[in-house]
Amino acid sequence: MRTPKGQSTGSPDHTLYGASKGAVRTFTKDLAREVAEHQVRINSVHPGVIQTQRGDAVANGMHATTTQLFAGIPLKRVGTPAEVADLVVFLASDESSFITGAEIIIDESMSA
Structure with missing residues (x-):
């Protein structure tokens, strides 16, 4: 859940999600340090609101379109799977070697 200022807060019934997301963040940093000497890079990607079937299902459950549900997004649109894929391709490329x-x-700056 997000506060009006976009800061993440705890959410009821999301304990496992929160625990696993925290684990991914710590795992990313720990594993990156562990394998750096082998020139292996470890990063994690944390997408916000992305136009997917799951996002549509959440919006439908709230009797809204995804666009209506997330009208407060600073960029005034939801992200696309292609935009996330572009980031992953960049991270896999030599251009992100450091x-x-x-x-x-x-x-889309929701956590800013």
């Missing part, structure tokens, strides 16, 4: 242990947030 990035490791990073948590890359791609959330």
Whole structure:
């Protein structure tokens, strides 16, 4: 759940999600340090609102379109799977050769 200012807060019934997301963040940093000497890069991607079937299902359950549900997004649109894929391709490329242990947030500045 988000506060009006976009800061993440705890959410009832999301305990496992929160625990697993926290684990991914710590795992990213720990593993990056562990394998850096082997020139292996480890990063994690944390998307915000992305136009997917799941997002549509959440919106439908709230009797709204995804666009209506997330009208408060600063960029005034939801992200696309292609935009997340572009980030992942960049992270897999040599152009990101000095990035490791990073948590890359791609959330249209909702967490800013």
